[in-house]
Amino acid sequence: MTKGPLRLDVAVGYALPRAGLPAAASFRKWVAAALQGRIREADLAIRLVDADEGRALNRHYRGKDYATNVLSFPAEVAEGVKLPRGVKLPLLGDLVLCAPVVAREAREQGKPLNAHYAHLTVHGALHLLGLDHQDTREAECMERLEREILAGLGIEDPYRER
Known part of the structure; x- marks a missing residue:
């Protein structure tokens, strides 16, 4: 465990209309x-996408021809690349959330939409x-870790049978 405050920069991009999506x-x-x-410290980006973009990304990066709920892209420094002395790279990576898939899953699982977004965001960050x-x-x-984090946010166990 790391002590001290977290320095965090999260860029959130919406590639579809924001109505009904979390802020x-x-x-x-x-x-x-x-x-x-x-x-x-960490810098990361989150992009909310439609089913077409979600499917294209999943097909390209995972070889799976369907849109999935969340994709995680950890940042990597190219092998052999050395950063200048004193330069730190807090870039953690990117998350892509497919809004239509998240909404469908929340409905099917009987979960509040924001709670499902919270779960998938925590899952992707881990x-x-x-x-x-x-x-x-x-x-x-x-x-277990997801349950603890979500409980701290006041969100029910996402794995509990409904």
């Missing part, structure tokens, strides 16, 4: 909750930190 301030709050105590859910142990650890 940028909400995304910043959710990211801060996910990162607090885990990292000292991926940017390197957490994953490729095996049962990793999945349980990540889900």
